[in-house]
Amino acid sequence: xxxxxxxxxxxFFHRAGxxxxxxxxxxxxxxxxxWLVSTDMxxxxxxxxxxxDPHALGHKALAVNLSDLAACGAAPxxxxxxxxxxxxxxxxxxxxxxxxxxxxxxxxIVLAGGDTTRGPLNLCIxxxxxxxxxxxxxxxxxxxxxxxxxxxxxxxxxxxxxxxTLQLEREAFQAxxxxxxxxxxxxxxxxxxxxxxxxxxxxxxxxxxxxxxVLEASGVGAVLKLDALPRxxxxxxxxxxxxxxxxxxxxxxxxxxxxAAPGAALPDLGLPLSRIGRIVEAPGLFLRDAQxxxxxxxxxxxxxxxxx
Numbered sequence: 601x602x603x604x605x606x607x608x609x610x611x612f613f614h615r616a617g618x619x620x621x622x623x624x625x626x627x628x629x630x631x632x633x634x635w636l637v638s639t640d641m642x643x644x645x646x647x648x649x650x651x652x653d654p655h656a657l658g659h660k661a662l663a664v665n666l667s668d669l670a671a672c673g674a675a676p677x678x679x680x681x682x683x684x685x686x687x688x689x690x691x692x693x694x695x696x697x698x699x700x701x702x703x704x705x706x707x708x709i710v711l712a713g714g715d716t717t718r719g720p721l722n723l724c725i726x727x728x729x730x731x732x733x734x735x736x737x738x739x740x741x742x743x744x745x746x747x748x749x750x751x752x753x754x755x756x757x758x759x760x761x762x763x764x765t766l767q768l769e770r771e772a773f774q775a776x777x778x779x780x781x782x783x784x785x786x787x788x789x790x791x792x793x794x795x796x797x798x799x800x801x802x803x804x805x806x807x808x809x810x811x812x813x814v815l816e817a818s819g820v821g822a823v824l825k826l827d828a829l830p831r832x833x834x835x836x837x838x839x840x841x842x843x844x845x846x847x848x849x850x851x852x853x854x855x856x857x858x859x860a861a862p863g864a865a866l867p868d869l870g871l872p873l874s875r876i877g878r879i880v881e882a883p884g885l886f887l888r889d890a891q892x893x894x895x896x897x898x899x900x901x902x903x904x905x906x907x908x
Contacts, residue, residue, distance in 0.1 A: 603688040605716050611690075612697040613681065613711060625712035627678060633730035638668035644721040648781075654692045656781040657723070658699025663783045664804065665727040666707060667854040670790035671802040672736070674729030676707045681714035684722040707787055735790065735858075739799040740818035744859040746877040747866070749789055751830045752807060753843070755780035756850025766842065772834035783854040792867035793858055800858040806849040808897075810857055812885060824877040827890040844897060 603611075629635050642661055644650055662679065669676055681700075685693075704711065709727070758776035761768045768776065786802075793800060799818060801810050807829070815822055829847045836843070859879055860866065866873055880886075887895040 655699035666785035676709035684719035738817035753846030755852035
């Protein structure tokens with residue numbers, strides 16, 4: 601028996617008490633909170649490989665959206681899924697929905713509705729969260745320190761290995777592949793940065809590109825210290841050119857990049873936080889080596905209409 605649209609939804613995406621069986625969802629923020637809403641689309645061949653494990657894809661589809669909530673210091677509440685499928689494969693859907701709901705349950709977020717259709721594999725998720733005092737990218741101030749969570753560049757390193765431009769040992773490849781396919785949204789850190797960070801953004805399109813968004817929105821510049829950028833042992837083992845490519849323009853890191861006043865009391869959540877530069881008055885982005893000398897680097901963040 602063929603798997604139809606409504607049977608597909610009932611079997612793999614309907615959950616008791618979720619309220620996602622009607623044409624619309626009725627939502628209301630908690631008292632004193634604001635809604636924070638974000639949408640991301642993942643397209644096969646552009647955002648993920650056709651060979652990706654559907655369980656990992658379900659995780660990542662929601663994780664990249666939760667990362668946007670983290671950057672605004674929001675607590676996740678609900679999400680909507682629009683799913684285009686070339687065919688209704690029950691095994692694929694079972695694995696995909698399991699990965700999706702495992703992450704949803706971990707963050708207490710419910711699927712409130714969505715849509716399905718036939719077409720090239722395409723995933724679009726809209727997330728809703730709430731916060732009493734959202735973080736924005738436009739608040740960086742002259743003299744602020746520039747910080748980033750975790751490490752950068754491993755997802756891009758995995759992509760380079762998939763492309764065959766370099767080889768990684770099995771342990772390194774598996775670790776970097778996990779960073780690429782199963783990113784960790786920094787939800788707890790984002791909420792802990794409310795009232796501490798002056799600006800915040802998640803690193804999804806590459807450090808340089810996302811930092812430039814902060815600088816343009818805030819009307820300031822930044823000095824970035826290359827030697828201070830946090831990297832894994834696997835990335836540190838690569839040549840400098842590859843390291844800089846992965847660190848600065850790699851993307852898919854989903855760490856939080858934020859600014860804070862010098863001496864600010866940063867949250868201690870067991871997640872490494874690295875001070876990688878400072879905000880300055882002169883417009884632009886200035887790269888410096890360990891000795892403080894200028895470094896030229898021809899690199900931009902990811903652009904869907906400008907990146908091959």
